[in-house]
Amino acid sequence: MPKSATPIPVLTIDGPSGSGKGTISRLVADRLGWHLLDSGALYRAVGYAAGMSGVDLTDEAAVTRSAEATRIVFRDPGDGGETRVVVNGHDATDELRTETAGAAASAIAAFPGVRAALFDKQRGFRKGPGLVADGRDMGTVIFPDAPFKVFLTASADERARRRYKQLKDKGLNVTLSALLREIQARDERDAARVVAPLRPADDALTIDTTGIPVDGVVAAVLSVVRPA
Ligand code: DC
Numbered sequence: 001m002p003k004s005a006t007p008i009p010v011l012t013i014d015g016p017s018g019s020g021k022g023t024i025s026r027l028v029a030d031r032l033g034w035h036l037l038d039s040g041a042l043y044r045a046v047g048y049a050a051g052m053s054g055v056d057l058t059d060e061a062a063v064t065r066s067a068e069a070t071r072i073v074f075r076d077p078g079d080g081g082e083t084r085v086v087v088n089g090h091d092a093t094d095e096l097r098t099e100t101a102g103a104a105a106s107a108i109a110a111f112p113g114v115r116a117a118l119f120d121k122q123r124g125f126r127k128g129p130g131l132v133a134d135g136r137d138m139g140t141v142i143f144p145d146a147p148f149k150v151f152l153t154a155s156a157d158e159r160a161r162r163r164y165k166q167l168k169d170k171g172l173n174v175t176l177s178a179l180l181r182e183i184q185a186r187d188e189r190d191a192a193r194v195v196a197p198l199r200p201a202d203d204a205l206t207i208d209t210t211g212i213p214v215d216g217v218v219a220a221v222l223s224v225v226r227p228a
Pocket of ligand 1: 017043135138186
């Protein structure tokens with residue numbers, strides 16, 4: 001790219017699980033006509049692939065080797081339906097959304113080798129006209145030069161309630177109290193890890209979405225990219 005060219009814009013949307021990042025990122029990307037990176041799906045895919053090949057998820061070296069070898073493809077079904085995630089040739093979309101896959105992702109995401117294995121892949125999603133990047137370290141590590149950064153939060157109770165509704169709607173069998181415990185454990189693990197811990201970038205706008213309807217959050221995030 002010539003030095004004078006304007007860099008491709010990136011909007012980073014980071015935050016803890018259940019903060020609404022997934023839904024908001026998708027809607028905002030649609031409204032802007034930008035690409036979308038669901039980085040959580042990459043960590044879920046790595047945890048899933050390692051588990052499927054019998055790798056001990058606490059064995060950092062083995063999980064890192066598995067991460068380096070895992071082929072992950074996002075496939076747009078073309079009918080406006082949900083993006084499919086194909087892991088080593090297998091459509092693993094349904095398996096990846098379970099809480100078990102989320103917990104495995106959170107565990108293996110603490111390994112520096114795993115994060116390094118996914119670094120270039122994530123940066124490769126930066127394509128014109130722009131990218132909405134959803135994750136935990138999009139604004140701090142992967143796209144520190146992004147011109148637009150937000151950090152979404154919500155109370156743990158509200159996040160557990162949202163997750164409960166989402167999973168129930170998908171027909172999964174979960175309880176609210178177990179989800180709240182799981183969310184709190186995951187937050188602690190994601191925030192306490194040494195590499196790329198969950199925290200807002202210094203230049204991110206933090207938006208507390210507790211009690212705010214989806215439309216309101218979308219409008220608040222869009223106003224970062226397109227000030228009124
Ligand atoms: O957003 P999600 O629930 O799909 O993410 C699953 C786990 O992956 C999350 O608990 C931590 C990890 N993750 C990460 O460490 N860095 C990211 N950029 C995205 C997800």
